[in-house]
Amino acid sequence: MTRVVLVHGIAQQLKGPETITEAWLPSLNDGLVFSGSDTLPRQDVSVAFYGDLFRRPGHRGLGEPPLDASDVEPGLEHELLLAWWQAAADAEAPVPGPDTPARLRTPHVVQRALNALSHSAFFAGLAEGAMIGSARQVRRYFTEPEVRRAAGERLTRAVTGETTVIIAHSLGSVVAYETLCAHPHWQDLTLITLGSPLAVRGLVFNRLRPAPTGDTARWPVPVKRWINLADRGDAVALIKELAPSFGTRVHDLTVNNGAHAHDVRPYLTARETGLVLAEALG
Known part of the structure; x- marks a missing residue:
């Protein structure tokens, strides 16, 4: 019985639905405990996993060819890295900002962005290729x-007649929003978005389907309640409040995730998340 469906974000291509569940469920239950509520059993939770759509196929060489600044494609990849840099x-x-004078050895703006992001809490410890890969997935x-369609189909298959809550993190909030809009016959769902980039103009908001009308996006018909949580230091959730873009029915909340602002686990352990989930589950 799937009461809660989880939708992951970027950089999960080497995992799977069981791995995601193993990582998310204890944190989810901690949030419920902190809110004074009962925990969820494993059978009540499923994962709409689409990370494998971004996994590179095997080849005869040793390892994968590393990505560097020269591999960043103009347009969305380039703009995302610069936006993350400014936010960090x-x-x-x-973290040195874009206005900081560049050293002669790193004059390329993308290389400067990668160097700066390597000092941020979110990207700390990640190789340049992993940062570029994250932007590339978006x-x-x-x-x-075909990628967009397949990701939506994974979520569609995960939702059952018993589902009451969809919890979506990062890029997963885009998958969740578009899939909910495409299924107006679904009913009475609570949507919880964590570290969502949905309201980021130019990069995400204007690319949504259905396309926004002016400054306002369509409300997803199946959603009776939408709660959005963001950490002020989350470089991916560049716009922390979704209500101005998706309607005043969105309830925006701020949480403190510590040093790992975009990590899904502190989002899930937050008492605020537990309270919202417990209320949705009755």
Whole structure:
């Protein structure tokens, strides 16, 4: 009996639905405990997993060819990296911003962005290729129709007649929003978005389907309640409040995730998330 469906975000291509469940469910239950509620059994939760759509096929060489600044494609990939750079610099004093004078050895703006992001809490410890790969997954979702369609189909298959809550993180909130809009016959669902980039103009908002009308996006018909949670230091959730773009029915909440602002686990353990989930589950 699937009461809660989880939709993951970027950089999950080497995992699977069981791995995601194993990582998410304890944090989800911690949030419920902190809110004074009962925990969820494993059978009540399923994952709409689409990360494998971004997994590279095997080949005869050793390892994967590393990505570097020269591999960043113009347009969305380039713009995303620069936007993350600016957001990380705004939130974290140690991260040099785009206005910081460049050293001669790193004059390329993308390379400067990658160097700066490597000092941020969100991207700390990630190789340049992983950062580029994260931006590439967002670009591929919006520009490759087969990827977009397949991701939505994964969520469609996960939702059952017993489903009451969809919890979506990062890029997963885009998958959830578009899939909910495409299924107006679904009813009485609560949508919980975590670290969502949905309201980021130019990069995400204007690329949504159905297309927004002016400054306002369509409300997903099956959703009776939408709660959006964001950490102020989350570089992916560049716009923290969704209500101005999706309607005043969205309830925006701020949480504190500590040093790992975009990590899904502190989002799930937050008492605010537990309270919302417990109310939705009755």
